[in-house]
Structures are given as C-alpha cells and as structure tokens.
C-alpha cells in the first residue's frame with residue numbers, strides 16, 4: 001500500500017526480551033486521519049507494539065517515524081516516552097492507569113497542564129501567566145469532561161469510578177495533551193454492551209470531529225469491524241495480514257491464528 | 268470481594284480467649300512501662316523500684332494506657348474480621364460514620380466519655396510548672412490542680428475545642444454546639460479567652476493569678492495592651508459566630524463532604540488562635556522556651572516543610588537531607604570568614620541567604636540528576652551516603668572546615684541601613700524568632716500555592732503512576748530534581764539561621780540521626796500536608812524540650828529515640844497517614860489498604876475477554 005501522508009511509519013521493528021521475541025520484523029504504516037486497528041490473539045505483541053511506538057520499549061532493530069505534520073518527521077526509537085508524548089502521541093493503557101487519589105477533573109487537568117509552561121516560580125508567586133494558564137486548563141478540562149460525557153463525575157475520585165467511566169476518563173486525559181494520534185489499548189475491555197456502543201461513538205467522534213488519527217487494539221470484533229478502516233493482524237510478534245475489515249474476515253491465515261490460539265487456550 | 272453473599276449478622280460482642288490474651292499483654296506491657304519509668308531499686312532493697320512503681324499513683328496512668336491500648340487493639344481486630352459489624356460493607360466506614368451509626372444514647376455516652384478523657388488529659392498538662400514535678404497522674408496532684416486558675420482555662424478550652432471537633436468531624440447531628448443557647452455560647456467563649464490570657468500572665472505563677480484580674484494590681488492583665496487586642500479579637504469571633512447565617516435548608520451538602528467542610532468561623536478561630544500563638548505567646552515564655560522556640564522548633568519547622576516537598580509532595584525518600592542543612596550552615600561560615608578558606612568578600616548574613624539557597628539548590632540538582640533515576644530504595648541509600656559524605660568532609664577536612672574543632676565566629680544578623688543600626692542579640696532569642704517567622708510564613712504560603720498548582724498536581728501524578736504521567740508528556744526526572752532542589756534550598760536557609768544563631772559550627776550537629784529526626788517529623792505530622800508537618804515539627808520538637816525541662820516520668824535525654832520510636836510504631840499501626848494528613852495522601856493510603864477494590868475490577872476484565 002502506498003502511503004501519501006503517513007502519520008506512523010514502522011519499518012522492520014524487532015523487539016526481544018531475552019529469548020522471547022515479542023515483535024518480529026514488524027512493518028506498518030498508518031495514514032493521517034485513519035482509524036487503524038491492531039488485532040491478534042493474546043500475547044501476539046500488540047501492547048509491545050504500542051510500547052515501542054510510545055518510546056517505552058526500545059526495539060533492538062528497525063525504525064519508527066512519527067510525522068506530527070506532513071513535513072515533520074520524528075524518530076521515535078531512542079526518544080524518551082515523555083518527549084514522544086510531547087510530540088503528539090497520546091495513549092491509554094490496557095489495564096487502566098488512573099491517578100487514583102485524584103479526582104476525575106484533576107486527572108484531566110494534569111493532562112492539559114502537562115504541556116503548559118508554568119514553572120515552580122510562577123506557581124509559587126501566582127504570576128499572571130500561571131493564572132492565565134490555570135484558567136485555560138480549568139476551562140479545557142471541563143470541555144473535555146463534557147466531550148467524553150463525564151461531567152456528572154467531575155469531583156469523583158478516579159478510584160471510585162465504574163469501569164466504563166474510567167476508560168473514558170483515560171481518553172479525556174489523553175485528549176488533554178492535544179495529540180495528533182491516539183493509541184487505545186483495549187478500550188472496551190470490561191465494559192458492558194451499552195457502554196461499548198457509547199465508546200464506539202466517542203472514538204469515531206474523536207476521529208471525525210477532532211481529526212485525530214486512532215490506533216486501536218481491541219478484542220471485540222464487532223467493535224473493531226464497525227470502527228476501523230483498516231486492520232493489521234499480529235500473531236507471534238509478526239504481521240500475518242493487513243487489509244479492510246472485509247478482507248481480514250475472509251483471510252484464512254487470520255481464521256487459523258484465532259482458532260489456533262483458542263486451541264492453545266483450551267489445552 | 269463479594270458483598271452480597273454475607274448474610275447480615277447480629278452484633279457479636281462475646282470475647283474469646285484471644286481477646287483476653289491480647290488484653291493481658293497490653294496491660295502487662297503498660298505495667299512494664301510503669302516499672303521501667305519508675306524509680307530505681309536500691310542495694311538495700313532491690314525491689315524498691317518495682318514496689319514503688321506498682322504501689323503508688325505512678326502505676327495508674329500506665330494501667331489506663333494498657334487497658335486503652337488493649338481495647339483499641341481488640342476493637343481493630345474485631346472490626347477487621349467483621350465480627351463487630353452488623354453488615355459487611357465493601358468500603359471501610361470512616362470514624363464519623365461509625366460514631367453516627369450509634370444510637371443516640373451511645374452517642375451521648377461517647378461524647379461524655381471522650382470529653383472526660385480530653386479534660387483529664389488537659390488537666391495533666393495544664394500545670395506547666397506545678398509544685399510537684401513528679402508524676403502528674405497521682406490523685407494527689409489532680410486534687411491540687413483544681414486550685415489553679417489555669418486549670419479552668421484549659422478545661423473550658425479543651426471542652427469547647429472538643430465540642431467543635433466533635434461537631435465538625437463526627438457530626439453528632441442531634442447535639443450541635445450551635446443548638447446551645449447563643450448567649451451561653453458567647454459568654455463561654457469570652458470566659459475561655461479571659462482565662463486563657465490569664466495563663467499567659469508573665470509575672471505571676473498562674474496558680475495565683477486571679478490577682479491579675481484586679482485592675483489595680485501593679486501587674487494586672489489589663490496593663491498589657493495585648494490583652495485588649497485579644498479581647499477584641501475574641502469578641503469579633505464571638506459576634507461573627509452569633510450572627511452567622513445558617514445554611515439554607517434543603518441545600519445541605521452530602522454527609523461525607525460536610526465532614527471535611529471548614530466553616531468560615533472555624534477558619535477565623537484558627538487564624539486568631541494561630542496569630543496569638545505565633546506572635547504573642549512567645550513573649551510570655553521563659554528564656555529556656557524562647558531559645559527552644561527558635562532553635563528546636565522554628566528551624567525544624569523550616570526543615571520539615573522543606574523535606575515535605577521532597578518526601579510528601581514528590582514522594583522521594585531522602586535520608587541525607589541534613590547534608591543540605593550543613594551546606595547552608597558552612598556557606599554562612601565561609602562568607603563570614605569563619606573558615607580557614609577566606610572568601611573573596613565577607614557578607615552580611617542577610618546576603619548570605621541567597622548564596623546558601625543557590626549553592627544548596629545546585630548541590631541538590633547535582634546529586635539529583637544521576638540518582639533520581641533510581642527507584643525508591645536505591646535513592647534512599649544514595650542520599651544516606653551523601654549525608655555521610657558531607658558529615659565526614661565537615662569533620663575531617665580540617666584545612667577547609669577546621670574539622671571537629673569547630674569553625675570560628677560567624678557574623679550575627681545585622682542591619683545598617685538608612686540610619687537604622689540593629690544587631691541581633693543572642694541574649695534575646697525572640698529577635699531571631701521573629702526573623703524566622705518572617706521567612707517561615709511566606710515559605711508556608713508559597714509552598715502551599717505550589718502544592719495546589721500545576722507543579723503540585725504533577726508531583727502527585729508522578730507519585731501515583733510514573734508511567735502514566737510520562738505518557739502525558741511529563742518529564743518525571745525534571746520534576747523530581749525540582750523537588751529535590753527546592754527541598755535542598757529550604758534546608759540551606761535553615762542552615763544559615765542555625766549558623767548565625769549558634770555562632771560556631773561543629774560537624775557533629777549534622778549527623779545522620781538529624782536526617783532521620785526530620786523525616787520523622789514529616790511522617791508523624793502527615794506527609795504532603797504543610798499544616799500536618801508543621802504540627803509534627805512543633806509537637807515532636809516541643810516534647811523533648813518539655814520532658815527535658817521537667818524530667819517527668821523519669822525521662823532522660825538519652826531515651827528520646829526510644830520514645831519516638833515507640834510513638835512511630837503506634838502511629839504506623841493506627842494512623843499510617845500521619846496526624847494531619849493531606850487529602851490526597853489519605854486517599855492514597857486508603858486505596859492501598861483497599862487493594863482488593865482494584866483487583867475486583869481486574870477480575871471483571873478477564874471475564875469479559877474473549878479467549
């Protein structure tokens with residue numbers, strides 16, 4: 001597939017942990033504005049791929065290029081995770097990682113503030129810029145909570161949120177950083193069917209209204225097929241198939257991978 | 268954690284063998300403490316000490332201590348295994364919820380008992396310089412206590428305070444302080460304030476100070492203008508209380524948040540009391556206390572709020588904090604020309620402060636950059652090592668520091684400006700004290716702003732989940748180094764203040780034990796809470812001075828760390844979050860205790876995952 005305007009270019013990435021090869025020669029491209037989904041059986045290396053894309057893991061081989069704009073190119077490999085995030089890559093985690101002792105609002109606000117300039121001196125003296133930024137981040141956080149439909153939970157502690165709300169809070173917090181691309185790691189895990197529906201709607205809104213590209217890991221096939229424009233299937237760390245939802249559903253390799261995986265699981 | 272499966276149980280009060288054993292252990296422990304702190308045996312009668320400890324009033328206090336400890340432990344054990352709860356609830360109930368769950372009879376009983384205990388405790392401490400400096404618990408002294416006016420002052424104050432606390436925190440809704448007739452309230456407030464000012468009469472021993480109320484007496488209270496100031500403030504508080512608008516009915520906030528709500532009058536009372544204590548009370552203290560107010564309490568408050576940034580806000584364990592304190596002190600010595608190395612220019616101590624800040628901060632950054640990448644335990648060890656290095660350098664590098672012989676004389680604080688010539692006088696500790704207050708109060712406010720700003724929130728985020736914080740673009744290392752440097756610079760300032768007051772520095776001031784002491788102040792008071800940390804510093808630094816002064820309970824200075832250690836153990840069992848914890852920290856500890864809660868959520872994922 002030729003990519004005119006890619007946002008992520010992953011070339012021949014190999015990631016090993018001792019004897020385990022989590023990613024084996026993985027190459028993929030994501031178009032700007034696209035919802036690309038990564039699927040695969042448990043342990044296929046999906047989360048590892050996310051960790052490479054966000055700078056958390058350092059792959060032994062290969063290169064990852066991120067294009068925040070058409071003209072800019074950033075090498076991800078070797079870049080610290082926070083600098084990758086600053087460049088415009090936001091993510092959520094497979095097991096949600098909230099700041100539990102803080103409120104929903106504070107969680108989102110931290111995301112917004114992460115990119116502001118206020119330093120300790122400004123914060124201590126409440127300098128004009130600090131106050132200005134604080135006003136902005138308050139307003140923006142409220143907007144984001146409204147966007148993900150969590151306004152009624154503004155002052156709830158993150159630890160006492162129900163599971164579905166946590167997922168959406170994590171998305172709101174990631175959106176606070178004003179990302180170019182959003183990486184979602186199994187956002188629908190542990191949510192009930194109606195929450196799933198709302199989540200699918202939220203994801204496609206983020207994509208169309210905010211113009212944010214989305215890379216999605218999800219096990220729920222119905223959700224993936226309805227949302228994603230393109231799919232990439234991983235198995236044992238390698239890409240085994242790539243294509244539209246239609247093509248993937250008919251791909252014999254994919255069917256086998258999933259059947260094989262469930263065979264293993266039942267053993 | 269399944270909540271529905273357990274059938275509602277009836278309260279089950281029966282005690283079993285284990286409870287009896289626990290109780291006996293606690294009581295025996297109390298008795299052992301009584302013997303340990305009692306008089307020593309003599310050669311003619313080795314059992315003298317034990318006999319006297321167990322047969323005189325001395326034992327009463329420790330017996331009560333043992334019983335109370337036993338009860339508390341039993342209560343905890345029973346509540347923990349669910350025997351003493353009607354219905355198992357998923358969430359642990361808060362203290363206020365437990366109390367409000369009592370029937371009204373029990374509620375009154377609770378109020379009565381706790382009030383009695385508070386009064387008793389206040390009685391024991393009311394007489395700061397009583398005639399009998401032995402055990403305060405003996406009935407004999409309690410009796411005499413009632414002859415002293417200050418006893419009544421403290422009683423009224425204690426009971427009133429307790430009522431406020433009970434009302435605010437426990438919400439004994441059927442027994443509101445405000446439901447008392449308002450004139451009674453106003454009157455009692457005025458009486459309390461009058462009695463309280465009596466106790467601060469500087470010239471008379473308080474026990475005879477009824478005389479101080481006589482306007483004609485030469486040393487009458489009414490000759491002090493400050494008395495009027497405090498009376499006016501007291502009246503203002505009372506009036507604002509009497510005419511406060513009641514909240515609109517039906518707009519009551521939820522129970523939980525009401526417990527945390529600070530009403531305006533509570534805030535005023537707090538400010539007034541704090542203002543009095545900070546600015547007025549020191550004037551009435553004896554020289555001993557004025558000195559310890561500066562050197563033991565003031566300096567340590569500064570150190571504690573500085574370390575609180577590192578430990579409380581950023582969650583980093585720093586065991587070598589005293590190194591920065593030492594650095595500040597030796598920088599002062601250097602610029603005073605008190606070291607073998609001569610400075611290019613000598614400086615007034617006021618101008619040394621910025622140098623101390625910058626040097627301590629730089630050393631904090633230099634130490635922090637490589638070490639803050641390490642995880643908690645390693646960081647503790649590296650900082651511990653750094654503390655020791657600085658100590659050893661101060662002690663052994665005689666060409667630079669004069670070593671254990673101590674430095675030369677350090678210049679005193681002085682002002683020569685616009686015709687004002689003032690040199691701080693070591694004989695008058697209060698002059699230093701007010702200077703310290705001048706630094707401490709702004710520092711408290713600045714650090715509080717910091718904690719409630721982006722920076723404070725970011726620290727909280729890093730403490731909670733560093734990986735998630737980094738995924739938002741937060742440079743965790745930068746923020747940790749920042750905390751480290753700010754803590755260090757605060758210690759540097761404290762170093763200047765100590766150096767100037769002490770006049771000569773000796774390396775053995777800056778030992779490891781001091782780092783640990785400061786850490787204890789922070790943990791005891793409540794990590795992350797500035798008020799808590801100040802409280803911890805004041806209480807824990809005051810107590811040794813107090814005990815030292817009176818040598819109560821057979822206290823000896825060498826035993827200090829034994830007691831502090833015991834106190835910490837008890838704290839960690841019953842109140843791991845510290846005396847006055849910060850909201851965030853308390854929640855974090857609750858979350859950790861309820862670890863099961865999030866495990867539950869994880870279980871839900873695995874169930875829903877197709878496999």
Ligand SMILES: Nc1ncnc2c1ncn2[C@@H]1O[C@H](COP(=O)(O)OP(=O)(O)OP(=O)(O)O)[C@@H](O)[C@H]1O
Nearest residue numbers: 017020022040041042043044045046047048049094
């Ligand atoms: N930090 C690590 N150390 C060692 N091995 C790891 C590490 N991270 C991942 N792996 C290994 O890499 C492989 C891929 O794991 P990964 O978490 O990426 O799978 P996944 O596709 O996300 O699976 P799931 O659907 O269960 O989330 C697994 O075999 C795992 O054990």
Ligand SMILES: [Mg+2]
Nearest residue numbers: 046047048094
């Ligand atoms: Mg995964």
